[in-house]
Amino acid sequence: MRFAIRIDVTHVPGVLDPQGATVERALPALGYTNVGAVSIAKTIRLQLDADSEAAALAQVDEMCHKLLANPVIERYTVSFEELV
């Protein structure tokens, strides 16, 4: 079976997110003074063939550990999307 997968890579809480912080400082300049907690993340979309959803998840987990995310500064969440 083919699965469409979305991986969101976010900063580990507490690790400085310079992009988010810069955007957070820029928004009030446009009048949006009620915005806080801005963070900027990365989305990776891919498709893969696997026997089951569980097998697909296991493989994505492995790929995230080995390459797609750096556990020192990043966390990730995996979700399935509609195959198009």
Place this chain on the structure above:
Amino acid sequence: MGVKVGVVLFPGTNCELDVQWAIENIGGGEQLGGEAVMLWHGDATVSGVDAVVVPGGFAHGDYLRTGAIARFSPVMDAVADFAAAGGPVVGICNGFQVITEAGLLPGALQKNAGLTFVCDTAELRVETTRTALTNLATVGDVLRIPINHFEGNYVCDAETLAALRAEDRIVVRYVDNPNGSLDDIAGICNEAGNVVGLMPHPERASDLLLGSDDGVVLLRSLLAAADEQARTRA
């Protein structure tokens, strides 16, 4: 016989010739016998060198994260084996990012706190002399060395930082932190001190013509460590 220093070349590396020149001509033509050997990233061995430098640049285009893809180049397994056997390994700038991604050093380098690319001469304070890069320096020495990076902001968790401090593994600190690095860290080493990573470029401060030769003591330290390694093996 002079020592051989392997210089790892990935697609996108751009400081290998500077490192080669510095190793071979360090100290204004004073011949110290260092010979640079280029190691292509696809090589399966480090070709019997006495030390390895992972130089700066944009290995594999820095795609995904700096150093993330370079760590899977075949030569990195050989570099890891060489390091595990006590061989001196120094990662400079992008090379520091590559060896942290490869797990040879803890922590990670992320975007500079100010979100600006920093190209400047930084003052570094030598914090320990028990490493492959500082064995001829003196604790407290302040060295003027160029920095040139966007992702030089060193981060690690609190436990790792405590271990780095307790085990005397912070090698150089910025006098005036340019990028938000935790604890002003510019460079660190592994437990044994044979693997060192730093963001500043000692090879760009290897001759007075370049504005500073403060990097010479670091490069000479590396050659001394390489010499030691050559004797140990012989």
